[in-house]
Amino acid sequence: MHSNIEGDRNQQPRKPRDRIRIDKVHHPTYIALTKPRENENHQDLSPFESMKNVFMLASFIGYNEKKRIPLGKDKEMIFAWARFSPEEDVPLLRALALAETEDVEVLTNQDRILIIAEEYANGGITEIRKQIEDMPGDRTTNLVDLLRNWNPYNRLLSTVL
């Protein structure tokens, strides 16, 4: 297994894509989930601290639900790769790419890792919108309920919660 990572000396390796993209149609959902909701007592915090967290959850919900949807023509860039934490997010995204491709070479290809995560997030975001944004009640509680009711999570927590 030889890698071409060194490449031709005259050929500059292409810089990997840095911006994380979503379908434009889902942009309002990402905005809504990261903004406090106006209500009578102004107590409703935004359920998510960042769009990055929405994206990560959407990616793994998409994977668990086997919903990988390629992005359409109209895209929106929402944050940069640097927002992913090197200790948690990056290893998880690599694991997602590995699980998807079963090809260890994918680990050196940031573009491939991103595309896989983006396409799963594109599939998972609809579920998040339905269960958190569109449901009545406090949205953070809805988020906890989503996590609690999620099967793999539920199995894991069945002994705990």
Add this chain to the structure above:
Amino acid sequence: MKINSIELKNFRPYYGKHTINFATDDERHVTVIQGVNGAGKTSLFTALNWCLYGDNFVKRNIGHIGELVNRRALADGGMVETSVELRFTYQGMFPDQEVEFRAKREIQRDLRLDGTARPMTRLFLEITNWREFQDTEAANWIQAIIPENVSVHFFFDGEKIDNFTRPNRETEVESAIRNVLKVEEVERGMRHLEDVASEYQRQVSRHASGKLKPLLEVRETKKSLRSKLSKDIELLQEEVKLAKKQKRDIDARLEDIKGLRKLIDERKAIESELKQFKDQKVEYQEQTRSLANQGFIPLAKPVLDKGLEILREIPIGLPDTLLNELLDKMQCLCGRPIHDQSPEMKTIKNLLNQSISTNLGHIAQETHGDLKHLVRTHVEKIPIDLKSVLSDEEELEQNVRMKKGRLEEIEQALEDFDHDEANNLEKRRKEYEQSIPKLEGEINQIKGRIQEINMEITKLSQKINAEKDSNAKAEELKRYSKLADDSAKAMGKIYELFAENMRGHVQSETEQIFKDLVWNGDHFREVLLNKNYELQVIDESGEDVLPELSAGQRQVLSLAFIAAMAKVAVHETIPQLTEEPFPIVMDTAFGRLSRKHRENITRIIPNIANQLVLFVTDEELQGQAKENLASQIGAEYELEFDRESKTSKIKEIW
């Protein structure tokens, strides 16, 4: 402008080449070309006009272009070339130098190919020592030097010029004045400025939408509302403050009532605890959110497991760089030398085949470690932590419920206490207490409304700024429009004055020249060119006798009018528009004139043009008339028509 020469080749009756050199001397500037009827005078006149203005002139006056070609030349067969070459000087464009223009128009007709083929006319214009032009470009130059609508007033058929003096011909008179005296150029300038002003006005209406005022009004209304709402908040906050103070005062008074102190102290302690619980609840909510935000990690458990499984299968052997280095050095890891057949060599190659690149190996190892760490530290811990926070929060809620229950009991005890003042005070306290969250709710609602208004004001301000920019542009355009409009009006006044001035000058010059030209000039009191551009000839009794003038007198009046325009054009027009005088070329110059008129005209007419070319019959110019011109004739030609060969010849006499 002065015409130096004309050279004809196979043009109408002129077979072969023929040249006329015109008189150009300041003293002797008259050229007389005489010939009997049919000798070729009109053909020469046509040649001059065809050379300058092309086929349209021929079509209007003769007919088919093919008729320009000499019949004898046609009979010769083969390639026939018909051409007219005109040499002239014109200083209008080159005031400081003597520049000769050579204009040549030609038709080439190849009878060997197709005798019926439509002949093509070509025009060449050479400006000596400078440049050559062809066809359209050449024609444009000629139009700039002497436009066709101007030339008709200087190159004319004497028998046809009485158009000006026929009844209802004011349009011709007006257009002659406008074309020759360039009145039209002033008018065109005026129209252009009017168009410019209109265009600016159109742009103004596009930019000035009139929305600024209503937008400003709406913004002001919003600002007033915001200010009113802020005051409302202040008032409500005052009310909250007052209610809280009243509550404290009531508590102080209740404390003083015997037997209540303990209850009041307990209530105070509970209320203080509930306040702390409130803060604690917010803290729990934030912790819950933070942990729930990491919820994707336990959710990724299947991915983590699969990833770890794949990474576990990757051989973590020696890095490929080290193995390659050993091969390069041909030595074992222990330092012993190896060769192609040695077992160490085989081992190293096997290891290399199974190895992954150093970089990938590094990433794989790193990822493997990170994932194991995540499983260990996050996957299980996050749900446990989350459960713990949720449980703490629930416990807090229970505590709050319990404390609130105790508060209700205390309230009830105070209401039931056998003391009227205490009962009343507690009742009032309850009212204040209930009013506080209500007031705070209202304050929050108003704050929300103010936030909305702030956003609306920001949007309005953006629109207002855009509108202001647009209005500034509209104002600028308005200024431009007004400037163009004022200029057009000023030019309109100039135009009126100029046209009026020209009309006045042409009128007085026409009168002067007419009186000089007609033999019975004294009989006419004045020649008028009225504001409608109608020529009138007033006799001694004050009557307009134009309709009664003889054909000869009308021709004389027309000549006088043309001569007057020529004179005014040179001397009276605006300096920038001043033209060099044009030559006067008259075909059948005096055909209709009586002897007396001829004598008068020949006496006067050389003085009104700087070059005069007369096409005359032998009868038109003789006796006193000829004598009058004699001292100014610089060139004289006779045209002879040979009936046998049906061709004309040009014979130089003088």
